Amino acid sequence: MKGRRQPVAYLYVLPALVVFAVFLGLPFLQTFEYSFYHWDGLSASTWAGLSNYRDVVADPQLRSAFGHALMLMVFYSVVPIVIALVLTALISRAHRLRGMSVYRTVLFLPQVIATVVVATMWVSIYSSHGLLNQVLRLVGLGSLARVWLGDYSTALVAIGLVGTWLNVGLCLVLFLSGVGNIAPTLFEAARLDGANTRQEFLAISLPALRGQIAAALTLTVVSALKTFDLVYVTTRGGPGTSTTVPAYEAYNRAFNTGQVGSAAAVAVVLTVLIMVVSALINRLQPQETA
Amino acid sequence: MRLSRREQIVDHLVLGLFALFAVVPLIGVLLSAVTPAKENEGSFAVPRRLALGNFGSAWDQGHFSTYMVASLVVTASVIVLTTMLGVLAGFAFARLSFAGSGLLFFVLLGGLLLPAEAFIIPLYFNLRGVGLTDTFLSLILPQTAQSLAFAVFWLRNQFRTFPSDIVEAARLDGARDLRVLWQVMVPASRAPIVTMCVLIGMWTWNEFLIPLVMISSDDRRTAPLGLTFFQGQHLNAYSLIAAGGVIVALPIVVAYFCLQKRFISGMLDGIADR
Numbered sequence: 001m002k003g004r005r006q007p008v009a010y011l012y013v014l015p016a017l018v019v020f021a022v023f024l025g026l027p028f029l030q031t032f033e034y035s036f037y038h039w040d041g042l043s044a045s046t047w048a049g050l051s052n053y054r055d056v057v058a059d060p061q062l063r064s065a066f067g068h069a070l071m072l073m074v075f076y077s078v079v080p081i082v083i084a085l086v087l088t089a090l091i092s093r094a095h096r097l098r099g100m101s102v103y104r105t106v107l108f109l110p111q112v113i114a115t116v117v118v119a120t121m122w123v124s125i126y127s128s129h130g131l132l133n134q135v136l137r138l139v140g141l142g143s144l145a146r147v148w149l150g151d152y153s154t155a156l157v158a159i160g161l162v163g164t165w166l167n168v169g170l171c172l173v174l175f176l177s178g179v180g181n182i183a184p185t186l187f188e189a190a191r192l193d194g195a196n197t198r199q200e201f202l203a204i205s206l207p208a209l210r211g212q213i214a215a216a217l218t219l220t221v222v223s224a225l226k227t228f229d230l231v232y233v234t235t236r237g238g239p240g241t242s243t244t245v246p247a248y249e250a251y252n253r254a255f256n257t258g259q260v261g262s263a264a265a266v267a268v269v270l271t272v273l274i275m276v277v278s279a280l281i282n283r284l285q286p287q288e289t290a
Numbered sequence: 291m292r293l294s295r296r297e298q299i300v301d302h303l304v305l306g307l308f309a310l311f312a313v314v315p316l317i318g319v320l321l322s323a324v325t326p327a328k329e330n331e332g333s334f335a336v337p338r339r340l341a342l343g344n345f346g347s348a349w350d351q352g353h354f355s356t357y358m359v360a361s362l363v364v365t366a367s368v369i370v371l372t373t374m375l376g377v378l379a380g381f382a383f384a385r386l387s388f389a390g391s392g393l394l395f396f397v398l399l400g401g402l403l404l405p406a407e408a409f410i411i412p413l414y415f416n417l418r419g420v421g422l423t424d425t426f427l428s429l430i431l432p433q434t435a436q437s438l439a440f441a442v443f444w445l446r447n448q449f450r451t452f453p454s455d456i457v458e459a460a461r462l463d464g465a466r467d468l469r470v471l472w473q474v475m476v477p478a479s480r481a482p483i484v485t486m487c488v489l490i491g492m493w494t495w496n497e498f499l500i501p502l503v504m505i506s507s508d509d510r511r512t513a514p515l516g517l518t519f520f521q522g523q524h525l526n527a528y529s530l531i532a533a534g535g536v537i538v539a540l541p542i543v544v545a546y547f548c549l550q551k552r553f554i555s556g557m558l559d560g561i562a563d564r
Contacts, residue, residue, distance in 0.1 A: 012382035030412035124332035
């Protein structure tokens with residue numbers, strides 16, 4: 001079977017490739033083309049050179065959109081991964097617990113619910129009579145209560161915490177299953193050598209989890225960069241421009257404010273960022289399984 | 291090595307706490323969805339009486355009946371199309387040798403990383419140019435293209451590890467490639483194909499940006515798009531928004547509870563393989 005060329009193979013891949021090229025590949029290349037023009041979506045376009053890209057750096061609104069994405073990365077990625085790692089150290093053998101599959105199912109549940117539904121859910125949690133303010137009033141911190149998504153100083157953090165809620169269970173499930181794959185004899189040997197839980201975690205679990213940590217980083221960082229649904233439903237970038245993100249700017253400029261070229265440049269920068277970040281994190285991945 | 295009593299208690303405490311953290315917002319929506327609309331201020335509260343009529347109101351007045359049909363049509367079409375095209379291409383990449391196969395596979399794989407923002411803007415203007423915007427096709431075809439990257443990758447791995455002697459035996463019996471594929475390899479790979487369909491179904495059902503950009507008529511809105519539209523019009527109708535949210539999420543959540551092992555292992559494998 002090997003070695004012999006089989007031209008018939010092209011017939012097998014052709015349908016998939018055509019659909020892929022027409023609806024994804026080609027438009028992707030056109031995004032680059034668009035980004036070099038000024039265009040309002042209707043009238044004739046004019047050559048823009050690199051000015052749309054210059055704006056990504058120079059336009060304060062775009063710059064802050066990318067800044068917000070960076071901030072979201074902390075809440076989507078750093079916070080859940082740190083929390084999940086600490087918990088994994090604490091309950092490293094929980095994968096053998098009776099009832100673990102029930103916990104796993106529940107912890108994973110937020111992953112399967114449409115972000116749009118998640119967003120409407122958090123809109124009411126953050127509303128003036130919502131759960132967060134209820135809890136604050138209950139513990140005597142009622143003076144802090146506010147409409148969290150409507151406040152310039154808290155809206156972005158409020159969105160970030162939804163990301164934390166989404167990702168912490170995912171990271172925990174991922175890390176616990178990773179620890180479950182470590183040979184139990186390693187832990188037994190460490191115990192015989194008198195290692196405590198912390199030493200055990202640092203010497204055995206953490207190195208063994210490199211692959212899972214890299215995967216969790218990629219997934220969560222990319223999801224922070226791609227954030228769109230959540231912002232669209234909860235704040236539309238507001239109040240003011242305090243919660244705009246690159247994906248929202250790209251959408252809004254292309255389809256609402258008639259700045260198609262600028263939108264394309266934002267989309268290109270965002271895509272390149274996602275590719276670079278994924279490639280960088282991929283280098284953390286242990287080589288033998290890569 | 292069994293877990294000590296103390297370790298078990300700590301495990302249950304930690305996992306229980308975080309499971310609660312995951313589930314409280316979801317319980318909040320369920321409660322809100324059955325709270326009488328006039329009494330609902332968006333709080334987390336157990337209603338004094340159950341107003342199951344909220345679901346009926348969302349279904350009829352909120353137009354969720356049409357939104358759900360639209361989502362169903364789009365999701366089913368994407369699953370069928372992606373599986374058919376993905377099986378063919380995955381087989382070729384796994385089992386046939388042809389010039390450029392490495393490069394073509396690499397290009398397809400790139401689709402796994404591409405966010406929808408990377409192609410949606412020109413795609414919209416291309417489809418508008420040929421009059422395809424605001425149709426189901428404008429949702430089905432791009433989402434099939436998006437899903438294909440994953441499907442081809444997944445199925446190629448599957449068909450590669452398929453035992454060669456079975457394929458050879460079928461060939462000796464005179465079966466041609468296409469018959470070997472559909473009558474031997476596909477039935478034997480049913481489990482991973484179901485996992486793939488379940489994941490693609492979830493991603494398609496939950497997709498928001500593509501319908502938001504492509505669709506303008508109310509009767510072609512998908513369920514997530516319909517929900518945001520409804521929310522935008524009735525900001526304080528907490529009961530109906532919650533009921534609508536439950537309706538939108540329900541099919542995927544039910545599938546998740548029935549097939550949780552496939553969902554979780556599929557997503558974790560998918561993550562680990564990237």
